Amino acid sequence: MEYARFLPLIDKQVQADVDAVLRRIDPALVPFGVTQLRLGEIKDFSGLATASQVQGVAIAEVNAGTAAQKALAREVFGEVSDQIIQRTSSR
Numbered sequence: 001m002e003y004a005r006f007l008p009l010i011d012k013q014v015q016a017d018v019d020a021v022l023r024r025i026d027p028a029l030v031p032f033g034v035t036q037l038r039l040g041e042i043k044d045f046s047g048l049a050t051a052s053q054v055q056g057v058a059i060a061e062v063n064a065g066t067a068a069q070k071a072l073a074r075e076v077f078g079e080v081s082d083q084i085i086q087r088t089s090s091r
Contacts, residue, residue: 042080045073 022029051064060074 042076043072045069048073 019030045059045065048059048062048065048069051062052059055062058074059077060070062070
């Protein structure tokens with residue numbers, strides 16, 4: 001995947017372009033900078049994610065993986081959900 005190294009650059013530029021357009025329309029549409037748009041980093045829980053989809057349960061509740069993996073998934077997704085709640089409840 002030779003092109004993979006360009007994806008972060010493209011993503012960053014698209015975010016900056018969208019940010020600029022929205023700020024021209026109404027600065028309230030972008031209450032924080034592009035760098036603050038990320039909610040968090042989600043680890044690749046590949047096997048757990050597949051099991052979660054098949055079993056129809058949250059990643060932390062699947063009958064697969066280790067207890068440590070499921071605890072980490074609960075923590076990571078909890079942090080992201082806290083960010084979403086924080087950002088949406090102030091409006």
